[in-house]
Amino acid sequence: MGDKNNNVFERIEKKYLLSEEKFNLLFQKIEPYMTIDKFGLHTICNIYYDTETFDLIRNSIEKPSYKEKFRLRSYGVPGEDSMVFLEIKKKYGRTVFKRRISLSLNEAEDYLERSIKPQKDSQILREIDYFIKLYNPIKKVFIAYDRVALFGKEDESLRITFDTDIRSRTHNLDLRKGDFGMAINNFSGYLMEIKTSASLPLWLARILSELEIYPDSFSKYGSVYKQGLINERLFEQSIHEELDEQQLISKLNSSTNRRNIKCLQAS
Structure with missing residues (x-):
């Protein structure tokens, strides 16, 4: 059983x-x-789409009651005809709604990059079409991670996933290029997600309490976006510091030149 x-x-x-x-x-x-x-440990690859100015993720990290994301997903590194998924993920309050369609990678790229609609028609495709017309999303970041998933023996709707080795890149935004990327700053260990149609079973709530494991608002895309902002600020800061140093050297050189001229005039 699996997603x-x-x-x-x-x-x-x-x-x-x-x-x-x-x-x-x-x-x-x-x-x-x-x-x-049954899929065991496997790699999930995603390309996240957003507006030119990152409106979707900027809204998401403000923790509103409603937020949405759009991504192209593959299980493993796909080939030309491999099946991939176009997904809209929406969260309202505590409830997550995910709608997706499966297409070949070629079909998905024709649709997203050249506005060539797939042969198949469905309500989900119409929802995605509306989303694209509303936001005009473009490729922003690639995120991959290794996942192992489990489902409940008594309640198969209960799923627990463990993601590790989360990596990202903002270049080569093509699923075919491989699952390489830079690690997320300050992240190590595992991201666990518990997915259920109801409240947690008592045995699971008891175990989490016993081990002092508490919910966290960690977001893969959000973390990559914030890391990008931090790196951008550090880069800008280094540029300013370099300019300040160059300006200081220029002033010192200017002062030295003036002293040298005065010495020459005095002689």
């Missing part, structure tokens, strides 16, 4: 950041209640 074969989701999602130690302790305790997804 790969589903196209419509409505569920409550909670995120948690785990150290290696907490991950190992937690995994041992939930193993009797959960089954590892």
Whole structure:
């Protein structure tokens, strides 16, 4: 059982950041209640789309009651005819709504970059079409990570995913290019997401409390965006510092030149 074969989701999602130690302790305790997804450890690749001025992610990190994201996703590095997913992810309050369609990579790129609509027609495609006309999104960042997913033995709608080695790039925004990228600053360990259609089962709530594991608002795309802003500011700061140094040297040279001229005049 896995997300790969589903196209419509409505569920409550909670995120948690785990150290290696907490991950190992937690995994041992939930193993009797959960089954590892048949896909095992696998790599997920995404290209996130946004407006020219990053309006979607800028709104998202303000933590509004409603927010949305749009991405192109593949499981592993795709070839020309590999199936990929166009996804709209919306969050209202605590509930996440995800709608997506599967297309070949060529079809998806024709649609996104050349406005050539796929042969298939569906309500989800019309929703995506409306989203594209509304925001005119463009490629902004590639994000990949390695994931292992589990689902409940008694309740298969309960899913727990663990993501690690989250990496990103803002160049070569093509899924075919590979899953390489830079690590996110200050992130190590695992990002756990618990996805359920209802409240947490008592056994899981008890384990989380026992291990002192608490929800976190971590966002992969949001973290990459913030990291980009920080790097941009550091770059601008280094430029200013370099200019200040150059201006100081220029002033010193100017003063030295004036002294030399006075000495020459005096002689």
